[in-house]
Amino acid sequence: MASRKPVAVVGAGPYGLSVAAHLRASGIATEIFGSPFSFWRSMPAGMALKSPWSASSLSDPKDRFTLDAFVEASGIDRQEPIPLELFLQYGDWFTERAVGTVDLTRVACVQESGAGFVVSLEDGRELAASRVVIATGIAGFPKVPDFAHGLPRALVRHSGEPLDFSLYAGMRVGVIGAGQSALEAAVFLHEAGAEVEVISRGPIRWINRRLYERGGITRKVFYPPADVGPLGLNWLVTIPSLFRLIPTRQRTALTHRAIRPAGAKWLQPRFAPEIRTTTQTRVEKVTVKGQGLEVVTSDGVTRRLDRVVLGTGYRPEISRIPILHEHLRRKVKQSGGNPLLDRRFQSSIAGLHFVGALAGHTFGPLCRFVAGAGVAARAVTRAAS
Secondary structure: OHHHOOEEEEOOOHHHHHHHHHHHHOOOOEEEEOOOOHHHHOOOOOOEOOOOHHHOOOOOOOOOOOHHHHHHHHOOOOOOOOEHHHHHHHHHHHHHHHHOOOEOOOEEEEEEEOOEEEEEEOOOOEEEEOEEEEOOOOOOOEOOOHHHOOOOOOOEEEOOOOOOHHHHOOOEEEEEOOOHHHHHHHHHHHHOOOEEEEEOOOOOOEOOOHHHHHOHHHHHHHOOOOOOOOOOHHHHHOOHHHHOOOOHHHHHHHHHHHOOOOEOHHHHHHOOOOOEEEOOOOEEEEEEEOOEEEEEEOOOOEEEEOEEEEOOOEOOOHHHOOOEOHHHHHHOOEEOOEEOOOOOOEOOOOOEEEOHHHHHHHHOHHHHOHHHHHHHHHHHHHHHO
């Protein structure tokens, strides 16, 4: 009877949808829970993807539902960088054709039960599952620096939260960080009429892909389709099964190098001179002063700001997945808060898989990008077959 239980996929972003597409195409009973692309739908209008066209397709077994297939079927012109709106349209198209039914109900709890799992839903239903795939994305893992703990959310927000930039018009806003989300927030805040300062521990970098833009044989030699990381390292990153064999210390160092903070090229022309930048500087202390904030930095400067936006990235940790029953979380073997996974993206608990950013510690930085969805989907499907 256990073999007849469906596989439960928790999360309906690029990874969850790709996994479900592969499982269902293989004839494996699959239930997928979540609102498709909900995190992406919360992103600001006017955004474009950081990833290139070749690295932004979701995955199905026969590659019938790629971005190229979508624009051809829809009569839409190919656009690069990829506008968020186009990507959301593509996600809906992929979901309808490659996945089918998605249960929009939120999962409340996942726990072990005999040889499988019980998935409890917020509407009171329960599902007995043979396997569970955790594909919850990065939304639940904002990295909040120590200086921001306990500060009012009305004054300090993370860039991953839905932000109405028009509400910041006329305000003095500090953006902390130098990655894509920080630089993007700075641009949108400035364009909404805020006075913006970017404060970062390192320099402001912009992704340089001049060789890619030459096209032809140059692009094929130097850039794999996924194109994550600098030249040379990008080819290693694109093979997660090989990347996972590298010793942990070196693997961690390579991951940091591959995804160091940098802004996409499309954003650079919009990064206006009026946006102040204070680099090589740490935020030491932030306190509430009146209706605003006082921010002290390591260069000895104290500034008064109305609001702060944290573009400080994400830190996936299994302890921050509230839907996993506490007993289940404790049983999963971990390293630095990350689940240790086998080649099928399976944890130390048989049948419990983690894909997306939570698999990054084992399989490398490709798991933080849409391009890694196919690798994970094929591996999980082989395990379930």
